[in-house]
Amino acid sequence: xxxxxxxxxxxxxxxxxxxxxxxxxxxxxxxxxxxxxxxxxxxxxxxxxxxxxxxxxxxxxxxxxxxxxxxxxxxxxxxxxxxxxxxxxxxxxxxxxxxxxxxxxxxxxxxxxxxxxxxxxxxxxxxxxxxxxxxxxxxxxxxxxxxxxxxxxxxxxxxxxxxxxxxxxxxxxxxxxxxxxxxxxxxxxxxxxxxxxxxxxxxxxxxxxxxxxxxxxxxxxxxxxxxxxxxxxxxxxxxxxxxxxxxxxxxxxxxxxxxxxxxxxxxxxxxxxxxxxxxxxxxxxxxxxxxxxxxxxxxxxxxxxxxxxxxxxxxxxxxxxxxxxxxxxxxxxxxxxxxxxxxxxxxx
Amino acid sequence: xxxxxxxxxxxxxxxxxxxxxxxxxxxxxxxxxxxxxxxxxxxxxxxxxxxxxxxxxxxxxxxxxxxxxxxxxxxxxxxxxxxxxxxxxxxxxxxxxxxxxxxxxxxxxxxxxxxxxxxxxxxxxxxxxxxxxxxxxxxxxxxxxxxxxxxxxxxxxxxxxxxxxxxxxxxxxxxxxxxxxxxxxxxxxxxxxxxxxxxxxxxxxxxxxxxxxxxxxxxxxxxxxxxxxxxxxxxxxxxxxxxxxxxxxxxxxxxxxxxxxxxxxxxxxxxxxxxxxxxxxxxxxxxxxxxxxxxxxxxxxxxxxxxxxxxxxxxxxxxxxxxxxxxxxxxxxxxxxxxxxxxxxxxxxxxxxxxxxxxxxxxxxxxxxxxxxxxxxxxxxxxxxxxxxxxxxxxxxxxxxxxxxxxxxxxxxxxxxxxxxxxxxxxxxxxxxxxxxxxxxxxxxxxxxxxxxxxx
Numbered sequence: 001x002x003x004x005x006x007x008x009x010x011x012x013x014x015x016x017x018x019x020x021x022x023x024x025x026x027x028x029x030x031x032x033x034x035x036x037x038x039x040x041x042x043x044x045x046x047x048x049x050x051x052x053x054x055x056x057x058x059x060x061x062x063x064x065x066x067x068x069x070x071x072x073x074x075x076x077x078x079x080x081x082x083x084x085x086x087x088x089x090x091x092x093x094x095x096x097x098x099x100x101x102x103x104x105x106x107x108x109x110x111x112x113x114x115x116x117x118x119x120x121x122x123x124x125x126x127x128x129x130x131x132x133x134x135x136x137x138x139x140x141x142x143x144x145x146x147x148x149x150x151x152x153x154x155x156x157x158x159x160x161x162x163x164x165x166x167x168x169x170x171x172x173x174x175x176x177x178x179x180x181x182x183x184x185x186x187x188x189x190x191x192x193x194x195x196x197x198x199x200x201x202x203x204x205x206x207x208x209x210x211x212x213x214x215x216x217x218x219x220x221x222x223x224x225x226x227x228x229x230x231x232x233x234x235x236x237x238x239x240x241x242x243x244x245x246x247x248x249x250x251x252x253x254x255x256x257x258x259x260x261x262x263x264x265x266x267x268x269x270x271x272x273x274x275x276x277x278x279x280x281x282x283x284x285x286x287x288x289x290x291x292x293x294x295x296x297x298x299x300x301x302x303x304x305x306x307x308x309x310x311x312x313x314x315x316x317x318x319x320x321x322x323x324x325x326x327x328x329x330x331x332x333x334x335x336x337x338x339x340x341x342x343x344x345x346x347x348x
Numbered sequence: 349x350x351x352x353x354x355x356x357x358x359x360x361x362x363x364x365x366x367x368x369x370x371x372x373x374x375x376x377x378x379x380x381x382x383x384x385x386x387x388x389x390x391x392x393x394x395x396x397x398x399x400x401x402x403x404x405x406x407x408x409x410x411x412x413x414x415x416x417x418x419x420x421x422x423x424x425x426x427x428x429x430x431x432x433x434x435x436x437x438x439x440x441x442x443x444x445x446x447x448x449x450x451x452x453x454x455x456x457x458x459x460x461x462x463x464x465x466x467x468x469x470x471x472x473x474x475x476x477x478x479x480x481x482x483x484x485x486x487x488x489x490x491x492x493x494x495x496x497x498x499x500x501x502x503x504x505x506x507x508x509x510x511x512x513x514x515x516x517x518x519x520x521x522x523x524x525x526x527x528x529x530x531x532x533x534x535x536x537x538x539x540x541x542x543x544x545x546x547x548x549x550x551x552x553x554x555x556x557x558x559x560x561x562x563x564x565x566x567x568x569x570x571x572x573x574x575x576x577x578x579x580x581x582x583x584x585x586x587x588x589x590x591x592x593x594x595x596x597x598x599x600x601x602x603x604x605x606x607x608x609x610x611x612x613x614x615x616x617x618x619x620x621x622x623x624x625x626x627x628x629x630x631x632x633x634x635x636x637x638x639x640x641x642x643x644x645x646x647x648x649x650x651x652x653x654x655x656x657x658x659x660x661x662x663x664x665x666x667x668x669x670x671x672x673x674x675x676x677x678x679x680x681x682x683x684x685x686x687x688x689x690x691x692x693x694x695x696x697x698x699x700x701x702x703x704x705x706x707x708x709x710x711x712x713x714x715x716x717x718x719x720x721x722x723x724x725x726x727x728x729x730x731x732x733x734x735x736x737x738x739x740x741x742x743x744x745x746x747x748x749x750x751x752x753x754x755x756x757x758x759x760x761x762x763x764x765x766x767x768x769x770x771x772x773x774x775x776x777x778x779x780x781x782x783x784x785x786x787x788x789x790x791x792x793x794x795x796x797x798x799x800x801x802x803x804x
Binding site: 048049050052053055056059060062063064066067068069070071073074075076077078079081082084085088089091092093095096099100103104145146147148305306308309312313316317320321323324327328330331334335 | 409412415416417419420422423425426427428430431433434435436437438441442444445446447448449450452453454456457458459460461464465468506508512514515516518747748749750754757758761762765769772776779
């Protein structure tokens with residue numbers, strides 16, 4: 001039962017990264033590809049009706065972690081106190097950037113909120129990548145499962161690392177590039193003309209960087225956490241994951257060549273999903289590893305909630321999520337197709 | 349460590365108080381917008397559609413502020429109250445994840461359709477989107493109340509060997525009697541905020557002699573809903589909640605009333621300042637026997653005073669608790685008075701011309717916010733010194749690994765950020781009110797007619 005909830009938490013996070021990932025990515029490339037006020041409005045319109053729902057996946061993932069593994073939630077959220085609070089501030093500023101921009105027809109006003117949206121998106125992706133890096137690398141857990149990570153120490157990966165060291169910064173950069181590419185595919189998919197062309201060109205520039213960084217981060221991870229390959233060695237079928245990562249990169253490459261925005265978007269979605277599933281698989285059954293002593297790891301065995309909660313939770317949780325996915329299909333279907341500047345009903 | 353505890357409490361108090369200024373309006377306006385849209389369709393009256401559209405815009409701005417200030421709340425259980433989360437997550441993790449899965453997804457999906465989908469949907473389709481946003485926001489409120497109610501009145505759990513709480517009945521947690529009473533009282537409070545804001549904007553338009561047709565609609569709907577819910581707020585919801593509290597949190601009830609000695613025929617203090625050191629009330633104005641009567645329905649009922657309880661179990665800030673409670677009750681009484689007079693004059697068809705009353709209605713705008721805040725302060729300060737009533741102390745719950753210095757750092761950050769949000773909110777809402785309901789073309793037409801003195 002603990003394993004089922006481990007998978008569900010991982011799936012929720014994956015859903016979050018794939019979905020909110022493209023609107024974060026849209027924010028990263030926003031100022032770069034959209035030159036005129038109309039083009040910037042188009043980028044916002046492309047994500048306008050869906051970004052809020054995408055972000056709910058983060059809340060639901062956090063809630064699911066809280067429900068199924070309370071000590072992990074408590075330990076990681078208080079341990080990452082400073083970076084998490086910064087993430088919260090960025091989430092607030094970014095949301096304001098998206099939602100408040102259209103309230104005034106005034107260049108300075110629009111530029112200010114475009115800036116908030118872009119800066120918020122850029123820093124958030126780096127922080128999220130670094131957060132994942134921390135979970136893979138491990139944190140300084142004490143005996144009672146408590147930690148407190150300073151923002152940085154000496155940027156080295158030791159038993160007392162900071163939240164930011166060379167490895168987690170590398171993870172942050174990987175996330176930044178991957179989501180920028182993912183966002184570019186989405187914006188290309190939803191727009192036409194110059195904006196579409198500029199976005200595709202940017203994606204073509206980002207692709208080789210992402211491919212190189214992916215390889216680099218794989219070696220870095222094996223260096224930082226040698227045990228990371230154990231699960232793969234014991235279950236050879238799991239080698240499907242790296243094959244899928246390479247395959248998705250290939251799909252992005254060929255789709256970019258042929259100008260197929262949808263397949264490119266599918267490719268980057270698969271890339272993100274398989275990277276995360278791969279990381280989760282490597283960690284299992286650990287949820288939050290200790291950087292100093294593996295016996296202090298928080299695992300699904302020493303931090304799960306009671307059996308009654310976990311077993312009963314499956315029923316209502318699954319039912320609730322099935323309905324939620326139904327809403328998503330409805331909303332994406334209603335707002336399908338390219339966005340245009342004419343229709344006045346949008347509000348963005 | 350004392351310092352850190354204080355900072356973590358202040359951190360939560362500040363962020364939650366600021367946050368709840370927004371959801372109380374969204375939850376209060378949502379049913380009123382559904383009412384406006386229903387009338388618009390049934391009577392086929394475009395003015396009600398314009399009224400609904402106007403409040404939808406205010407709702408949209410308010411909703412964004414509610415969302416962005418709400419996200420930090422869910423994280424704060426873990427960041428600032430790690431010990432509490434670790435031990436109680438097996439119970440309260442349930443309503444919190446349910447809120448995400450059942451209401452946030454629903455709200456986020458239908459909000460877009462509600463705010464921007466009017467042309468894309470049929471009139472009943474759009475009514476349905478509004479209705480679903482109403483349902484989503486009210487469900488969301490229920491899950492939060494369930495969480496708080498469990499802390500006030502823990503039910504349906506077992507204790508693990510490590511002291512952790514584990515749920516043993518999902519239904520038990522969701523149907524906690526405390527939650528049902530608190531929910532009724534709280535939601536009625538939210539509708540009071542919604543109706544007072546609506547009525548106040550209506551009064552503002554009539555006093556200003558602008559958008560008068562819509563102003564009358566706002567006043568009518570606001571006053572009728574305001575009267576109904578101001579009465580419901582006291583009876584039965586407040587009455588039942590108060591009695592249940594007297595039974596299960598007797599020390600809190602005694603502290604709210606600043607009642608030191610156990611007595612039959614206990615008086616109720618209307619005004620006065622509690623002096624905890626000397627156990628008395630300065631400058632009191634009391635009604636004899638009233639407290640016993642309110643709790644037991646008879647003036648002979650014996651109410652337990654604070655002296656019956658060990659001092660370490662007294663609420664930690666009795667004067668603040670006492671004032672929160674008295675402000676809530678005082679304002680609640682004022683609401684009934686203002687809305688009764690307004691409703692009476694509305695019935696006599698004199699409200700729209702009674703400028704003295706329109707002034708009062710308009711100036712009442714901040715009071716529901718103060719009353720709702722004071723009510724929540726009564727509930728939460730009254731729960732002290734417990735985090736989980738009678739089972740876990742507040743001093744045992746905060747994140748021991750987060751120092752006071754780090755807490756102050758993020759508290760200051762939130763204060764700065766929220767100041768910015770408050771300014772932005774007031775600015776944007778005032779712009780909408782100034783612009784007024786009705787289409788832009790109609791507004792232009794009115795300006796033109798004013799300028800040329802002709803009817804358009």
